[in-house]
Amino acid sequence: xxxxxxxxxxxxxxxxxxxxxxxxxxxxxxxxxxxxxxxxxxxxxxxxxxxxxxxxxxxxxxxxxxxxxxxxxxxxxxxxxxxxxxxxxxxxxxxxxxxxxxxxxxxxxxxxxxxxxxxxxxxxxxxxxxxxxxxxxxxxxxxxxxxxxxxxxxxxxxxxxxxxxxxxxxxxxxxxxxxxxxxxxxxxxxxxxxxxxxxxxxxxxxxxxxxxxxxxxxxxxxxxxxxxxxxxxxxxxxxxxxxxxxxxxxxxxxxxxxxxxxxxxxxxxxxxxxxxxxxxxxxxxxxxxxxxxxxxx
Amino acid sequence: xxxxxxxxxxxxxxxxxxxxxxxxxxxxxxxxxxxxxxxxxxxxxxxxxxxxxxxxxxxxxxxxxxxxxxxxxxxxxxxxxxxxxxxxxxxxxxxxxxxxxxxxxxxxxxxxxxxxxxxxxxxxxxxxxxxxxxxxxxxxxxxxxxxxxxxxxxxxxxxxxxxxxxxxxxxxxxxxxxxxxxxxxxxxxxxxxxxxxxxxxxxxxxxxxxxxxxxxxxxxxxxxxxxxxxxxxxxxxxxxxxxxxxxxxxxxxxxxxxxxxxxxxxxxxxxxxxxxxxxxxxxxxxxxxxxxxxxxxxxxxxxxxxxxxxxxxxxxxxxxxxxxxxxxxxxxxxxxxxxxxxxxxxxxxxxxxxxxxx
Numbered sequence: 001x002x003x004x005x006x007x008x009x010x011x012x013x014x015x016x017x018x019x020x021x022x023x024x025x026x027x028x029x030x031x032x033x034x035x036x037x038x039x040x041x042x043x044x045x046x047x048x049x050x051x052x053x054x055x056x057x058x059x060x061x062x063x064x065x066x067x068x069x070x071x072x073x074x075x076x077x078x079x080x081x082x083x084x085x086x087x088x089x090x091x092x093x094x095x096x097x098x099x100x101x102x103x104x105x106x107x108x109x110x111x112x113x114x115x116x117x118x119x120x121x122x123x124x125x126x127x128x129x130x131x132x133x134x135x136x137x138x139x140x141x142x143x144x145x146x147x148x149x150x151x152x153x154x155x156x157x158x159x160x161x162x163x164x165x166x167x168x169x170x171x172x173x174x175x176x177x178x179x180x181x182x183x184x185x186x187x188x189x190x191x192x193x194x195x196x197x198x199x200x201x202x203x204x205x206x207x208x209x210x211x212x213x214x215x216x217x218x219x220x221x222x223x224x225x226x227x228x229x230x231x232x233x234x235x236x237x238x239x240x241x242x243x244x245x246x247x248x249x250x251x252x253x254x255x256x257x258x259x260x261x262x263x264x265x266x267x268x269x270x271x272x273x274x275x276x277x278x279x280x281x282x283x284x285x286x287x288x289x290x291x292x293x294x295x296x297x
Numbered sequence: 298x299x300x301x302x303x304x305x306x307x308x309x310x311x312x313x314x315x316x317x318x319x320x321x322x323x324x325x326x327x328x329x330x331x332x333x334x335x336x337x338x339x340x341x342x343x344x345x346x347x348x349x350x351x352x353x354x355x356x357x358x359x360x361x362x363x364x365x366x367x368x369x370x371x372x373x374x375x376x377x378x379x380x381x382x383x384x385x386x387x388x389x390x391x392x393x394x395x396x397x398x399x400x401x402x403x404x405x406x407x408x409x410x411x412x413x414x415x416x417x418x419x420x421x422x423x424x425x426x427x428x429x430x431x432x433x434x435x436x437x438x439x440x441x442x443x444x445x446x447x448x449x450x451x452x453x454x455x456x457x458x459x460x461x462x463x464x465x466x467x468x469x470x471x472x473x474x475x476x477x478x479x480x481x482x483x484x485x486x487x488x489x490x491x492x493x494x495x496x497x498x499x500x501x502x503x504x505x506x507x508x509x510x511x512x513x514x515x516x517x518x519x520x521x522x523x524x525x526x527x528x529x530x531x532x533x534x535x536x537x538x539x540x541x542x543x544x545x546x547x548x549x550x551x552x553x554x555x556x557x558x559x560x561x562x563x564x565x566x567x568x569x570x571x572x573x574x575x576x577x578x579x580x581x582x583x584x585x586x587x588x589x590x591x592x593x594x595x596x597x598x599x600x601x602x603x604x605x606x607x608x609x610x611x612x613x614x615x616x617x618x619x620x621x622x623x624x625x626x627x628x629x630x631x632x633x634x635x636x637x638x639x640x641x642x643x644x645x646x647x648x649x650x651x652x653x654x655x
Contacts, residue, residue, distance in 0.1 A: 037429045037432070037433075085627060085631065088631050089630070089631065092630075092634065094375075094428045094429055095369065095373070095375045095428075095432075095572075096630050096634060098375060098429060098432050099375075099564060099568060099626060099630055100626070100627050100630050100631070102377070102561055102564070102626065103561075103565075103622075103623045103624070103625075103626030103627040103630070104623065104627060105623070106558065106561060106619055106620075106622055106623030106626070107619075107620050107623025107624050107627065108623070109619070109623075110616040110617070110618075110619030110620040110623065111616070111620055113616045113619075114613045114616035114617065114620070224436070224440075227433050227436065227437075228437075231430075231433060235429075265448070267444060267447070267448070270440075270444070271440060271441060271444045274436075274437040274440045274441055275437075275441065277433065277434070277437045278422070278434060278437050278438075278441070281422070281426060281430060281433070281434050281437075282422050282425070285425075285426060285430050
């Protein structure tokens with residue numbers, strides 16, 4: 001047994017898992033608010049990451065400014081997408097809505113490949129120090145930043161839904177649209193805003209991944225990796241999304257460890273989450289924290 | 298998903314069950330169908346190699362897409378992993394004919410059956426799921442089987458891929474596109490007739506009932522588990538046959554190419570043609586096969602012009618095609634959710650009832 005490697009993999013699993021958790025939260029947010037399963041979540045990350053990269057290189061903006069502009073842009077992008085494409089589909093069957101988000105994901109992925117090429121592009125270095133000292137451990141600055149941002153997003157999500165007016169309106173809408181509407185909540189605004197926030201926060205995660213690994217079309221695969229996480233946690237549970245993300249992140253790296261040390265099958269890292277996904281769907285399709293669907297006729 | 302009744306245009310009434318279930322409603326439509334098949338029989342004499350290859354493509358993709366339409370359009374079970382079943386059929390047929398020395402003539406239906414078995418393995422658990430859970434489960438199936446293709450060297454030849462023999466019948470080698478076209482044509486006619494007929498039987502109507510309201514269907518004594526699994530098996534069978542025809546047409550199957558984009562293309566064919574329409578599937582397939590060709594032609598026409606220089610079309614054409622696939626899916630679902638088949642029905646009804654059409 002190689003303990004240092006195992007420990008390293010566990011830590012990196014937690015870091016990546018936190019990011020999965022963030023993207024999964026965005027996914028759950030959209031699902032809760034508007035009952036749409038968004039297959040284009042990974043593309044939101046990709047668009048955000050490319051946008052930030054482009055602002056940095058083309059206009060030589062300071063990182064912070066580029067970051068803020070990207071977030072504003074993605075917010076607008078999410079809002080417009082909801083109003084233009086998804087609003088006409090309210091009330092259509094699940095299959096149509098799923099297919100539309102799949103269509104969007106194909107479209108944007110190809111668009112990004114066309115605009116920015118298929119090869120990975122590194123972000124310009126953002127931190128002066130490549131690594132910092134945390135509790136006696138040498139940690140790469142980007143990883144520390146990624147963890148901090150993930151935790152920050154999670155806390156602000158919790159605050160948003162617990163205390164802010166809009167967050168409460170969103171929870172009310174998720175609970176029962178008709179009742180919410182009769183209480184004077186604009187369901188239309190809630191739908192649009194949920195997409196806006198989801199796109200914005202995904203883009204944030206996208207930029208973080210981009211800073212750590214460089215931007216490439218492969219980044220949008222995050223959007224698919226999120227499915228095991230959400231299903232594990234439960235499709236309509238924000239807490240579940242975070243837990244699911246962390247578990248999948250760690251599991252992926254454990255699979256990688258088992259693969260590299262013991263089994264030597266190769267590629268287990270990529271595929272293990274999907275076996276888990278099938279298993280969960282068989283045993284507990286509503287996930288660990290999700291609401292169980294009970295149908296009455 | 299609208300039921301078939303709701304799709305019928307105004308003024309098109311049926312007064313008996315018999316007339317509702319008839320395959321060819323008028324003698325003219327039967328005539329057109331036979332005329333179409335006969336005309337296609339002469340296609341190899343008229344068309345060049347390029348046109349013929351497009352027709353063969355429409356043929357084998359159309360068969361696989363029909364399987365997906367049975368699953369998605371008729372049973373209401375979504376699948377985002379159809380391409381891997383297509384791929385499995387291709388590998389299975391190549392495997393049977395290469396390793397087990399089964400004549401290709403028998404290897405194709407055998408590959409269909411083998412794919413059915415795989416489809417049932419994934420379909421049995423999937424029968425418990427529906428809607429988006431099923432979508433996600435089939436997504437997992439897509440990645441798991443794709444991984445299997447890359448891993449199982451004994452079956453697929455690994456990264457090197459595998460060669461497939463050419464089609465032969467009783468010792469006579471069917472060589473070249475001209476002759477292979479007839480093989481595909483026979484399969485297309487058989488498979489489409491079989492599907493049309495299936496939808497008139499008790500089982501076919503049970504599938505539609507499961508789609509329209511699965512709880513009512515169950516109360517009426519339809520075994521949900523059985524029909525959902527059966528639908529998965531059928532879809533896999535059609536995909537397997539399509540894949541096998543593809544393998545023996547190209548003569549080579551590579552482990553790449555059966556990716557998620559291909560699966561989504563199948564979904565696009567079904568949506569564009571019309572969910573729950575058998576002839577619509579063929580229209581949708583034709584649309585999807587011709588779309589990249591038309592785009593390629595347009596790019597060629599524009600080459601050298603200002604637009605070309607601005608957008609660098611020659612390099613970007615691959616991505617433009619993908620973008621168009623995505624855009625077409627979205628646009629059809631937003632503006633024409635019932636697909637080309639519905640539009641066709643309306644045009645037909647318009648002329649049928651000409652001066653008084655609604």
